[in-house]
Amino acid sequence: MTERALEGLVVAEIATGVAGPYVGRLLADLGAQVVKVEPRDGDPVRHEPPMVGGESAFFAWLNRGKLGVQLEEGDPRLDRILTHADVVVHDRRGPAAEALEARALALRPSAVVLSLSPYGRTGERAGWLTTPLTEYATGGYHYFGGDPAREPIALPGYQVEFHAGMHGAFAVLAGYWHAERTGEGQRIELSHQEAILSDHAWLTTIWTHTGQVQRRTGSAFVRCADGFLYLFPLVPYPNLFVLMERFDLLADEELQQPLVWQQRFPEVLAAFAEWAANRTRAEVYHACQELRIAVSPVNTFADVVASPQLAAREWFVPLPVGGQAVTGPGVPYKLSETPCRPEGRAPHLGEHTDLVLDQNFAWANAGRQATVAGAAPRSPAGPLEGLRVIEVTANWAGPIAGRHFADLGADVIKIELQTKPATRALVYVGGDLWPEHYHRSGYFNKLNRNKRAICLDLSKPLGKETFLRLVRVADAVIENNAARVMGNLGLDWPVLREANPRLVMCSMSGYGATGPERNYSAYGSNVETVSGLASVLGYGPGEYFGTGSYYADPITGTHGAVAVLAAILAARRTGRGQWIDMALLEAVLPFFAQQLLEYTVTGRVPVPMGNRSPRWAPQGVYPSAGTDCWLALTVRDESEWRALCGVIGRPDLAADPSLASVEGRRKKQDEIDEAIAAWSRTLDHLTAAEALQRAGVPAAPVMANWEIVCDNHLNDRGFFVSVRHPKAGTHQFPGFPWRFERTPATIRCHAPLFAEHNREVFAGLLGMTDAEIDALYREGVTGDVPIYAQGPTL
Known part of the structure; x- marks a missing residue:
């Protein structure tokens, strides 16, 4: 049987919903033994659609491979689980959270205890009621999604909880790495809001650096014969003009300059739209990609399920649910030596209670000698001090993985x-x-703090030789180049493995390292279209939008960090490194597992619903006092409906028997929306949200970037950190998505100047002589100043 990366790790998952269970799902797929503890009524996600044979396919996917135990709050038998748990993941709040954490650490001092909550355990919003929509409203993406002439629109599903779960998985592995070395356990707190705010590249930075509000820009898609297409706008493509036979544009040399291309992109896009109008998505997509032009089709989830690329990479897997097997989403990464594979099915409620509580239960960590506390000194730099990671990255996905x-x-x-x-x-x-x-550059300086930087040309023999010297003293290499690049340089996985058998290498590309589309170009915004994301973000059927950002990048980067750290843990245990092959397409799709399952289970293709919910009514985004200011709210039951009617001064609506049910309110949601908007326009959205929260109605402001930067709740919690840069000055940046009790993340240094650490690394780390370093400069392998042939570019 193939060994698993996290073999021997025991996790107690005492959480419902999506965030905590997604932590458990990621760890279980990597080989951990995960015990899911549920209350008498079970996890509410057990009732989430789509249903198969009376069981939720979404629950089945999210909780696959776990052991199911049913225990009530305070049951002393929970101690049997906590005594063995290396990691505890919970979503308790208030005194219940404090009691659980103290109990877990008393029983196992080396335990890593992760607390997940929507807004953190402190601050003025700590007790706020939330729904997926209201959490998304304060997560940054909502405000700049959609048409500038209309209300902002939200992605469907549990997006913010997925972000939190992904960051939570990395945090507990970092804590576990520290505990394995030192014997010291600790608490980690994670706010859902701070997790998704950590997954932006320039949301707050364009405000702090330029005073610009990130606003909605509308749809960037062009219509073709059978749908819509997207052309990535930030890189010049002279071959596009050849393909379109627009030699007049090809002859315009100014257009090849990156900044000019961006300024004149509307002209380029108009020409592209005219050319593509009578061609199919597939025809344009493949023709452009053959010339390495980053064009992508706007796919539905039916298209995603039929993808030849995903089929070639065997990404979809059978999902057992309701006595059947349906097509289910796969995993975000492929590990070469310890395959990440979903096993078994999700547990029935309490299915394994007697088994797990039996004194003879086979705990996965039973044979492991626990590290005694104080066995190694605590690191002042953080739980991962002592690890070395080499980055050959650009853009966003690779740099954010390294920055974690x-x-x-x-x-x-x-x-x-x-x-x-x-x-x-x-x-x-x-x-x-x-x-x-x-x-x-605020973009670079945000994503690359706390790193060292050197300059090397890996295409030259001396550059390659120096890189391999670095590889020999590294734990991991992270790269996010096109799939062909490292192989063309002669530095692919077989070469690096020979240099360092314990090395972990993670490669991130748009479509992965295999399959018919492996060499196709894709940025995060392209992946929004090919993944189906854009097909469910809109005001209604056929109205498609991108997020206004590059949503797949931070998701890929953080998933990659989880995989790399799991593989490093495996290498520590086995002495063998491995290669991790990642595709942005595959990494983002788990966030849309429920939409994929809706199609594979029911055959219905998900379509945009604006801000409305298929489950609750009313739900929406409403205008508030000010310019382009909005309030998000959800009503989940009759009690919240009556409370809403009271706050907005419409007792007549509360008294209307036709509106007492969700179905009745859904039929008259337009009328209800008008009544809410008439009230919300009279108040700023902070005041309105606070009034609704006091009444017991989930509500939140749809927060623009400037509001996030000056938000009292976030600043009271210390989310923003000040970073002094010798050239860019001192600025406030988003801090960290996780708060470690004993080994906190810190700002140790600003983002590096170009080649700032050349001599420090070449001489200090690699022991190179002055003559060897001089040779690197003389042969053009390194340098101290970048060379831009045509001005700044990606």
């Missing part, structure tokens, strides 16, 4: 090419291009 390691104390060394620096563009201080613009 850096923020928690690892030595992360970023490698840049002198003639193509690693995305030192976008969001310049003051919006101005100064001579050293490459040091003043």
Whole structure:
């Protein structure tokens, strides 16, 4: 039997909903023994659609491979589980949370105890009622999604809880790594809001650096013969003009300059739309991609399920539910030595209670010698101090994966090419291009804090040789280049494995390293279209939008960090490293598991619903006092309906028997929306949300970036951190999605200047002589200043 990455790890999941169970699902897929503890009535997700034979397919997917135990709050038998749990994941609040955490650590001092809650356990919103819509409203993405002439629109499903669960999985593995070395357990607190706010690249930065509000820009898609297409706008494609036979545009040399291309992109897009109008999605997609032009179709979830690329990579897996097997979503990564595979099915309520509580139960960690507390000194730099990660990355997915390691104390060394620096563009201080613009990019400086940086040309023999010397003293290499790049450089996994058999290498590309579309180009915004995301983000059927960002990038990066750390833990145990193959497409799809299952189970293709809910009514986003200001709210039951009617001063609606049920309110939601809007327009959305929360109605402001930066709740919790940069100045940046009790994340250094650590790494780490370092400069393998042939570019 193949060994699993997290073999021997025991997890107690004392959480319902999505965030905590997604932590458990990720860890179970990687081989952990996960015990899911549910109350008498079970996890509410057991009733989430789609249903198969009376069972929820979404619950079945989210909880596959776990053991199911049913215990009530305070049951002393829980101690039997806590005594053995290396990791405890819970969603309790208030005194119940404090009691559970103290109990867990008293029983097992080396335990890592993760607390998940919508807004954290402290601050003025700690007790707020939430729904998926109201959480999304305060997560940053909502405000800039949709048409600027209409209300903002939200992605469907439990998006914020997925972000929290993903970050939670990385946090507990970091805590576990520390506990294994030192014997010291600890509490970790994670706010759902702070997790999703950590998954932006420039949301707050464009406000703090340029004073710009990130607003809705509308749909970027163009219509073709059978649907819609997307052309990535930030990189010049001269081959596009050849393909379209627009030689007049090809002859315009200014258009090949990145900044000019971006300024004149509406002209390029109009030409592309005219050319694509009578062609099919497939025809345009494949023709453009053959020329490495980042064009992608707007796929429905039916298209996703039929994807030849996903089929070739065997991504979909059979999901047992309700006595049947349906097509279910796969996992975000492929590990070469310890395959990540879903096993078994989700437990029935209390199915394994007697088994797990039996004194002879086979705990996965029973044979492991526990590390004694104090066996190694606590790291002042974070739980991952002592690990070394080499980054060959650009853009967003790779850098954010590396930054997670850096923020928690690892030595992360970023490698840049002198003639193509690693995305030192976008969001310049003051919006101005100064001579050293490459040091003043808020985008780069946000994603690359706490790292060292060197310059190496890996295509040259001396560059390759120096890189392999680095590999020999590293724990991991993270790269997010096109799938062909590392192989073309002669630095693919077989070469790196030979240099360091314990190494973990993680490769992130748009479509993965295999399959018919492996060499196709895709940025995060392209993946929004091919993944089906764009097909469910809109005001109604056929109205498709992107998020206005690059949603797949941070999701891929953080999933990648989870996989890398799990593989490092496996290497510590076995002495063998491995290769992790990731596709942005596959990494983002788990966040839409419920939509995928809706199609595979029922045959219905999910379509946009605006801000409305298939389950609750009313739900929506309503205008409030101010310019482009909005309030989100959800009514889940009759009690909340009566409370809403009281707050908005409409007792007549509460007294109307036709509105006493969800079905009745859904039939008259337009009328109800008008009544809510008449009230909400008279108040600012903070005041309105607070009034509704006091009455027991889930509500929240749809927060713009400037509101997030100055938000009292976030600032009272210390979410924002000040970073002093020698060239860009001192700015406030989002801090960390996790709060470690004993080994907190810290800002140790600003994002590196270009090649800032060349001599420190070459001489100090690798022991190179002055003559060897001089040779690197002489042969053009390294340099101290970037070279931009045509100005700043991605």
